Amino acid sequence: xxxxxxxxSTLGALAALLAAFGFAAAASxxxxxxxxxxxxxxxxxxxxxxxxxxxxxxxxxxPFAGAEVALRExxxxxxxxxxxxxxxxxxxxxxxxxxxxxxxxxxxxxRYFLLDAPGAVVAEVAKAVRGRELLLFNVSAPxxxxxxxxxxxxxxxxxxxDAMRMDALAQYLVSRxxxxxxxxxxxxxxxxxxxxxxxxxAKRFGLKLVERRxxxxxxxxxxxxxxxxxxxxxxxxxxxxxxxxxxxxxxRSVPYRTVRPRPVVGSEGLVAAAWSWAWERHGAPQLNSxxxxxxxxxxxxxxxxAWMAVxxxxxxxxxxxxxxxxxxxxxxxxxEIALDGFKGNRxxxxxxxxxxxxxxxxxxxxxxxxxxPIAGFLHPTNNMDTLGFDQxxxxxxx
Amino acid sequence: MNAPxxxxxxxxxxxxxxxxxAKGTGYVFVxxxxxxxxxxxxxxxxxxVKTIPTGQRPRDMRLSPDRSQLYVIASKADRIDVIDIAQxxxxxxxxxxxxxxxxxxxxxxxxLYVSNEEDAQVSVIDVAxxxxxxxxxxxxxPEGVRxxxxxxxVYATxxxxxxxxxxxxxxxKILANVVVANRPRRFAMTxxxxxxxxxxxxxxxxxxxxxxxxxxxxxxxxxxxxFRADDVTPVGIAMxxxxxxxxxxxxxxxxxxxxxxxxxxVQDYVLVGNRAWGASLNRDASLLFVANGLSDDISIVDTKxxxxxxxxxxxxxxxxxxxxx
Numbered sequence: 030x031x032x033x034x035x036x037x038s039t040l041g042a043l044a045a046l047l048a049a050f051g052f053a054a055a056a057s058x059x060x061x062x063x064x065x066x067x068x069x070x071x072x073x074x075x076x077x078x079x080x081x082x083x084x085x086x087x088x089x090x091x092p093f094a095g096a097e098v099a100l101r102e103x104x105x106x107x108x109x110x111x112x113x114x115x116x117x118x119x120x121x122x123x124x125x126x127x128x129x130x131x132x133x134x135x136x137x138x139x140r141y142f143l144l145d146a147p148g149a150v151v152a153e154v155a156k157a158v159r160g161r162e163l164l165l166f167n168v169s170a171p172x173x174x175x176x177x178x179x180x181x182x183x184x185x186x187x188x189x190x191d192a193m194r195m196d197a198l199a200q201y202l203v204s205r206x207x208x209x210x211x212x213x214x215x216x217x218x219x220x221x222x223x224x225x226x227x228x229x230x231a232k233r234f235g236l237k238l239v240e241r242r243x244x245x246x247x248x249x250x251x252x253x254x255x256x257x258x259x260x261x262x263x264x265x266x267x268x269x270x271x272x273x274x275x276x277x278x279x280x281r282s283v284p285y286r287t288v289r290p291r292p293v294v295g296s297e298g299l300v301a302a303a304w305s306w307a308w309e310r311h312g313a314p315q316l317n318s319x320x321x322x323x324x325x326x327x328x329x330x331x332x333x334x335a336w337m338a339v340x341x342x343x344x345x346x347x348x349x350x351x352x353x354x355x356x357x358x359x360x361x362x363x364x365e366i367a368l369d370g371f372k373g374n375r376x377x378x379x380x381x382x383x384x385x386x387x388x389x390x391x392x393x394x395x396x397x398x399x400x401x402p403i404a405g406f407l408h409p410t411n412n413m414d415t416l417g418f419d420q421x422x423x424x425x426x427x
Numbered sequence: 428m429n430a431p432x433x434x435x436x437x438x439x440x441x442x443x444x445x446x447x448x449a450k451g452t453g454y455v456f457v458x459x460x461x462x463x464x465x466x467x468x469x470x471x472x473x474x475x476v477k478t479i480p481t482g483q484r485p486r487d488m489r490l491s492p493d494r495s496q497l498y499v500i501a502s503k504a505d506r507i508d509v510i511d512i513a514q515x516x517x518x519x520x521x522x523x524x525x526x527x528x529x530x531x532x533x534x535x536x537x538x539l540y541v542s543n544e545e546d547a548q549v550s551v552i553d554v555a556x557x558x559x560x561x562x563x564x565x566x567x568x569p570e571g572v573r574x575x576x577x578x579x580x581v582y583a584t585x586x587x588x589x590x591x592x593x594x595x596x597x598x599x600k601i602l603a604n605v606v607v608a609n610r611p612r613r614f615a616m617t618x619x620x621x622x623x624x625x626x627x628x629x630x631x632x633x634x635x636x637x638x639x640x641x642x643x644x645x646x647x648x649x650x651x652x653x654f655r656a657d658d659v660t661p662v663g664i665a666m667x668x669x670x671x672x673x674x675x676x677x678x679x680x681x682x683x684x685x686x687x688x689x690x691x692x693v694q695d696y697v698l699v700g701n702r703a704w705g706a707s708l709n710r711d712a713s714l715l716f717v718a719n720g721l722s723d724d725i726s727i728v729d730t731k732x733x734x735x736x737x738x739x740x741x742x743x744x745x746x747x748x749x750x751x752x
Contacts, residue, residue, distance in 0.1 A: 101567075102566075102567045102587045102588065103588075104566070104588075105565065105566035105567075105585065105588040105590060105592075105604060106566060106588040106589060106590060106604075106606065108604065109590065109604045109605075109606050110606070312568060312586060312587075312610075315544055315545065315567075315568050318545065319567070344589075344609075347589070347606055348606075367608075367609050367629055367630060368609075369587075369589075369609050369610050369629050373660075373679075374657055375609070375629055375631075375656075375657055411655075411657070412657075
């Protein structure tokens with residue numbers, strides 16, 4: 030009895046002491062939640078001349094700006110849970126350099142990394158840091174392979190992949206009953222990936238690829254049949270022309286040069302995008318204006334993806350009351366999280382491949398024509414899973 | 428005029444004013460975001476009596492305490508237009524800072540509390556001098572603004588920070604930041620101020636806060652038949668003056684939820700128009716008016732039978748309905 034009493038009072042005192050200590054810690058200093066943004070010194074996707082085209086579905090600048098806007102949005106909510114969010118920008122020459130930076134920062138306590146790099150670099154970096162106590166967010170590589178064979182348990186994707194975007198476009202074409210499509214395919218490996226993704230979408234949604242013709246960006250008269258849009262679009266009939274052109278330089282010359290008066294889609298005309306500066310619903314004008322004020326340019330897909338990645342970290346930290354990393358990571362990847370991407374739906378990551386499920390916008394140069402999933406394309410649990418790799422299509426094994 | 432007579436005259440005037448309040452004009456005012464106008468409807472025939480041009484993008488509206496004036500936010504004009512109810516025209520304007528969205532009026536009608544969406548601020552404006560008294564920094568994209576019945580606190584939502592900010596109206600300092608379900612939008616309050624209800628559009632819930640401690644007391648979820656959780660996007664909310672029933676518009680789910688305040692149980696779902704947002708009750712809470720942003724009409728719901736009496740086409744993108752009954 031005496032012992033029991035003593036034990037109880039000792040435990041009580043201990044609890045009080047711990048509570049006091051915890052309180053003091055919370056009151057004295059907010060813990061810092063550091064997010065690192067990694068990018069390459071030189072990245073062809075942000076080449077000055079290429080940016081100057083302002084191609085549809087092309088970046089308009091480095092996505093770090095999007096991450097910065099998201100960090101600013103986190104000011105208030107961080108205070109509420111005693112967390113101070115910080116963002117640092119690190120550049121490296123190649124994948125190895127980026128891995129070295131991750132190693133260094135991870136040792137210094139950084140757990141969240143945004144990765145702005147092409148698919149091959151993302152794959153290499155993610156493989157090298159597999160199993161570490163960190164989360165890596167791919168914000169600019171749309172490669173399907175990163176979500177399939179190359180998937181990694183701690184690699185998440187906020188940018189929609191090619192399959193998602195092409196499915197969105199195919200849904201739109203089907204909804205317009207523009208079922209016969211002529212495909213023009215570029216020579217680069219990235220063009221091929223786009224063409225393959227559209228081919229897959231066409232099969233899924235019942236579009237007919239009338240023909241698949243290779244194009245080259247050249248005025249060489251010996252290659253005239255592959256460089257001249259009129260010649261490329263002559264012959265068979267079709268409802269729309271799909272251009273698979275990863276950098277958009279050829280694609281921009283296709284509209285109005287086709288033999289038949291048909292709409293151009295894919296890399297010009299009407300494109301499937303994560304974001305559009307012309308999107309006007311669900312708070313989009315305010316977000317667009319914040320980025321424009323901050324970066325002096327309009328917001329594009331990778332900006333949105335970087336913004337979304339920081340928002341995901343903030344949301345998970347806040348909802349778990351700034352819990353230890355394992356708890357935050359579990360919540361972030363879990364079914365319960367409801368991310369606000371300003372596209373009208375509750376977003377979260379697909380457990381089978383870590384891809385953020387999200388609506389895809391079908392946009393022209395200055396208007397959003399539709400938002401996919403398009404009405405009528407249904408899924409047994411979540412209509413957003415009609416876009417890209419559903420669980421049964423997944424070849425990802427973590 | 429000597430003092431006693433002046434006093435008597437003032438009393439008579441006050442009485443006359445009270446009588447006017449009791450009667451009301453019977454007009455129903457609807458702000459239309461894309462028409463830059465407030466549509467005035469007759470509450471018997473539901474015909475348009477007048478269309479009053481306002482500044483660009485009129486949104487939230489509120490009657491002055493004496494019900495002689497209607498304050499209308501003109502978001503893109505950065506001001507509040509004041510409509511004289513007797514003349515049915517804008518008589519003057521009050522500048523209220525960049526991109527104002529919603530607001531509330533102090534119980535004495537002397538101060539305006541306005542959410543400034545672009546600047547992430549709540550502005551406090553003196554009605555008489557038309558000058559700002561304070562600007563309070565809040566989370567990004569503040570929207571709903573609501574004063575406690577005693578006027579001592581003002582509540583504001585931040586759609587991006589997912590927070591309710593509780594602000595002391597005497598010091599203009601933030602008393603509490605409460606994290607609620609995602610994309611919090613608008614408020615309703617029990618008449619005694621004991622409970623603050625806030626809708627969360629993306630979270631699909633209503634969060635009930637304790638008016639005294641700002642602690643979360645409960646959350647209410649909605650499951651209208653035939654809709655997935657993703658379609659339930661609560662935005663508008665109205666509570667009857669007796670504090671017994673709350674009406675919550677469910678946005679994409681095109682329904683209004685009828686909630687018993689005491690038990691916090693959803694009693695019914697009423698089908699209304701497309702993207703139901705704004706919700707307002709008449710004084711005896713017999714009629715509920717719902718602004719349907721995507722079908723450009725308002726639904727008038729009989730709260731007893733819980734049936735839509737009629738849908739009245741109004742201007743493009745109706746935002747708020749105010750009833751002067």
